[in-house]
Amino acid sequence: MTGTITFRRKAADRVMKWVFILCALLVVLPLFLIFFDLVIKGAKELRWSLLVDLPHPVGEPGGGIANGILGTVVITLLTMTWSVPVAVMSGIYLAEYGRGKFASAVRFAVDTLTGVPSIIMGIFAYVLLVLPMKRFSAWAGAAALSMIFIPVVVRTTEDMLRTVPTTVREAALALGIARWKATLRITVRTAWPGILTGILLAMSRIIGETAPLLFTALGNQFWQTKLDQPMAAMPLQVFTYAISPYEDWHDKAWAAALVLITMVLLINIAARVLTREKR
Amino acid sequence: MALKTGRNPKDLAFEKASAFFAFVVLFLTVLLFAVLLRESLPALRKFGASFVVSGTWDPVADRYGALPFIYGTLVSSLLALLIAVPLSVGAAIFINEFAPPWLKSPVSLLAELLAAIPSVIYGLWGIFVLVPILRDLFMKPVAKYLGWFPFFKGPVYGPSMLAAGVLLAIMIIPFILSVTREVLATVPQRQKEAVLSLGGTRWEMIRIVIGQHCVPGIFGATVLGLGRALGETMAVTMVIGNRPEIFASVFQQGYSMAAVIANEFAEAGGLQLSSLILIGLLLMLVTLIVNLGAKGMLSRIVARAERGI
Numbered sequence A: 001m002t003g004t005i006t007f008r009r010k011a012a013d014r015v016m017k018w019v020f021i022l023c024a025l026l027v028v029l030p031l032f033l034i035f036f037d038l039v040i041k042g043a044k045e046l047r048w049s050l051l052v053d054l055p056h057p058v059g060e061p062g063g064g065i066a067n068g069i070l071g072t073v074v075i076t077l078l079t080m081t082w083s084v085p086v087a088v089m090s091g092i093y094l095a096e097y098g099r100g101k102f103a104s105a106v107r108f109a110v111d112t113l114t115g116v117p118s119i120i121m122g123i124f125a126y127v128l129l130v131l132p133m134k135r136f137s138a139w140a141g142a143a144a145l146s147m148i149f150i151p152v153v154v155r156t157t158e159d160m161l162r163t164v165p166t167t168v169r170e171a172a173l174a175l176g177i178a179r180w181k182a183t184l185r186i187t188v189r190t191a192w193p194g195i196l197t198g199i200l201l202a203m204s205r206i207i208g209e210t211a212p213l214l215f216t217a218l219g220n221q222f223w224q225t226k227l228d229q230p231m232a233a234m235p236l237q238v239f240t241y242a243i244s245p246y247e248d249w250h251d252k253a254w255a256a257a258l259v260l261i262t263m264v265l266l267i268n269i270a271a272r273v274l275t276r277e278k279r
Numbered sequence B: 001m002a003l004k005t006g007r008n009p010k011d012l013a014f015e016k017a018s019a020f021f022a023f024v025v026l027f028l029t030v031l032l033f034a035v036l037l038r039e040s041l042p043a044l045r046k047f048g049a050s051f052v053v054s055g056t057w058d059p060v061a062d063r064y065g066a067l068p069f070i071y072g073t074l075v076s077s078l079l080a081l082l083i084a085v086p087l088s089v090g091a092a093i094f095i096n097e098f099a100p101p102w103l104k105s106p107v108s109l110l111a112e113l114l115a116a117i118p119s120v121i122y123g124l125w126g127i128f129v130l131v132p133i134l135r136d137l138f139m140k141p142v143a144k145y146l147g148w149f150p151f152f153k154g155p156v157y158g159p160s161m162l163a164a165g166v167l168l169a170i171m172i173i174p175f176i177l178s179v180t181r182e183v184l185a186t187v188p189q190r191q192k193e194a195v196l197s198l199g200g201t202r203w204e205m206i207r208i209v210i211g212q213h214c215v216p217g218i219f220g221a222t223v224l225g226l227g228r229a230l231g232e233t234m235a236v237t238m239v240i241g242n243r244p245e246i247f248a249s250v251f252q253q254g255y256s257m258a259a260v261i262a263n264e265f266a267e268a269g270g271l272q273l274s275s276l277i278l279i280g281l282l283l284m285l286v287t288l289i290v291n292l293g294a295k296g297m298l299s300r301i302v303a304r305a306e307r308g309i
Helices: A002-043 A048-052 A066-097 A100-115 A118-133 A138-162 A166-174 A179-208 A234-243 A247-278 B009-047 B067-098 B101-116 B119-146 B161-185 B189-197 B202-231 B234-239 B257-267 B270-307
Strands: none
Touching: A002 A247, A002 B067, A002 B101, A002 B119, A002 B161, A002 B202, A048 A066, A048 A247, A066 A100, A066 A138, A066 A179, A066 A234, A066 A247, A066 B009, A100 A138, A100 B009, A100 B270, A118 A138, A118 B009, A118 B202, A118 B257, A118 B270, A138 A179, A138 B009, A166 A179, A179 A234, A179 A247, A179 B009, A179 B119, A234 A247, A234 B119, A234 B234, A247 B101, A247 B119, B009 B270, B067 B101, B067 B161, B067 B202, B067 B257, B067 B270, B101 B161, B119 B161, B119 B234, B161 B202, B161 B234, B161 B270, B189 B202, B202 B270, B234 B257, B257 B270
16 A cells, blocks of 8 residues: 555656656757757858848848948947946945935836836837937937836946945045045946946847837938938847748848847857856 | 045035936936826827727727737736746756756756847747747647637637747746746755655655745746736737737737837827827836736745745
8 A cells, every 4th residue: 555655656756857857848949949940041141241231122132231230239339328327327326325215216216117118118219309309210219228228237236236245345445545436446346347247238138129119210221320310220120021021031030130149149148258257 | 534425525426426327217217107198198088998998999080999909918928927837837946956956057048048039039930930830730730629619719820819928938938937946946955855854755845845935936936927928029019910809719810019019109190199108108007017016026035035934
């Protein structure tokens, strides 16, 4: 009698172990499938001309996504020029000075922004910039993206600064350094690799964001470097090509996606390697 | 004596400067709500509460109701949870309790990479790989034999509520997985050892420990995943079919709140624009409540674990 019970319990243990293994396999399977398809289907159109040429009209062979690559770089850098200072300084405030009601309100705001769907940030930038300017623009795209970028970096900056031991701050102050100098030169510098990782991770995220750009930067078939004009971006090109009815555009979508994911993952992995070495 | 802040004028200036930037963040957040509220007022005044219960979305007649989109967002997100939660929990248990130590960091790295893939790439993969596979290997046979069941009724086109749900599941698994792993890790080692030392099998240990400790945490992870799924735009837009109607069958096309904004916003004006912004406002509020709820739940669990209970 006890024998069968033990047998049943052992069998249940075995079965459940395999169920868990199956779950783990099913979880990683899509990742392999996605990368496999990206490489196989993306490589078909992956030529030098893809990176340096403008898009060609449907049916005409060749053509590239160069304007999208440029647009993505421009919009990303534009976003970061004002978002990095705002976010890092806010993070410094929260970690070094932030007590009381104002700081809690800012923290709550940051938490709130982190959870807002990215397309909402597109609406925000549309109402504030596209409507008054009466045109879609790189400015509006960057404004939408900065609403995604800022909260993420504020959070990591605060968290990273909090990992710096109080004794380090006290030691700096005990040497007679002014507090602001101690904060910047000692505390922020100690936490800097972590902050930089946060900045790079946020950057890799906004590079791939599509929804906030749909009705802000809008996209463009041509070269455009004026910031007050509609601008192409790689994720927008992936989207437009993917939902188009043309076969050769589908191939372009895969190739553009391969370029995009390469950029995103390179920055993402660089960010992780950076913190690993410093530890 | 000079250590107190505010004495040194430069210190004061630095503190004020950093406080100013923090204020900018707060201001932007308030502005976001104010802008969305103000721009959605025309639609709110015109349709009132009927906006969320009306199923007509007719730009020609200028009548707007959001029900099909709300329905699509909810159903696709719930389908995603139905698939993602059991898989994530199972995988988390495998990684934490069964996997050899050398396997742990590659698996978490893979999960993090999954989370880093832009959603438009999921959408692309969804259109050309996932939808055909689902259509030919799952939806067609099921619709053929179980089509009498309203949830599985044909005709099968491919883009559908189910496709959106499966794709969303793949996208939210990394988040649920990592939170579940953290929750599992809060279980005190000695409790696990206690079960094992009494002769329990590993599965019995897991069942007891999860039942005792991890159910609220897993629920929190689920809600967090829901928050992600509700606001997801591109991937859903690309596979859900974009048809503003309500079908019981998950094989039929649908539409979601984020998707209708993505598709119609750039060309909308007047009342249609205002209605789209109202949908955006509703979506934002729901997502916020869900996210803050999940965060509150999870932080309470972490606090409890830190106190060692």
